[in-house]
Amino acid sequence: MDRFEISTEDDVVRARTAARRLAENLAFSLIDKTRIATAVSELARNTLVHGGGGRMVIGEAANGTTTGIRCTFTDAGPGIGDIDQAMTDGFTTNSSLGHGLPGAKRLMDEFKVESNVGQGTCVEVIKWK
Ligand SMILES: Nc1ncnc2c1ncn2[C@@H]1O[C@H](COP(=O)(O)OP(=O)(O)OP(=O)(O)O)[C@@H](O)[C@H]1O
Numbered sequence: 237m238d239r240f241e242i243s244t245e246d247d248v249v250r251a252r253t254a255a256r257r258l259a260e261n262l263a264f265s266l267i268d269k270t271r272i273a274t275a276v277s278e279l280a281r282n283t284l285v286h287g288g289g290g291r292m293v294i295g296e297a298a299n300g301t302t303t304g305i306r307c308t309f310t311d312a313g314p315g316i317g318d319i320d321q322a323m324t325d326g327f328t329t330n331s332s333l334g335h336g337l338p339g340a341k342r343l344m345d346e347f348k349v350e351s352n353v354g355q356g357t358c359v360e361v362i363k364w365k
């Protein structure tokens with residue numbers, strides 16, 4: 237498992253590159269590599285922009301029959317008050333597109349958000365081969 241601090245835009249790019257490299261090493265298809273890199277980029281950017289910075293832990297996942305990539309994003313920011321609302325396409329508190337979270341969910345196979353207002357947010361995603 238590798239850990240990446242996310243406190244600048246460059247860190248977001250590094251997180252994306254690391255995800256793409258691991259996907260490459262695990263021989264994911266080209267389309268899946270792009271899905272993984274896109275989701276990681278969106279989630280890392282949320283950690284930076286909304287969470288005020290944090291970290292990504294990335295590594296191999298296994299479920300007995302197949303391998304995958306697991307990425308966990310953690311911050312100690314303001315948290316998400318209404319997760320259902322945050323997961324709605326087009327919802328944003330930032331006059332952005334509001335497609336990051338729902339987009340990442342569609343791109344990956346497993347998606348879990350845990351958040352407590354005033355404490356922070358943890359998003360975990362997995363892509364299986
Ligand atoms: N790590 C986080 N900490 C606090 N709030 C978050 C976090 N991630 C997402 N949110 C909240 O969920 C909303 C939706 O996130 P989402 O990524 O879907 O859209 P966005 O970041 O606003 O826009 P886009 O990703 O399209 O540029 C955000 O506007 C923000 O209010």
Ligand SMILES: [Mg+2]
Nearest residue numbers: 278282336337
């Ligand atoms: Mg976003």
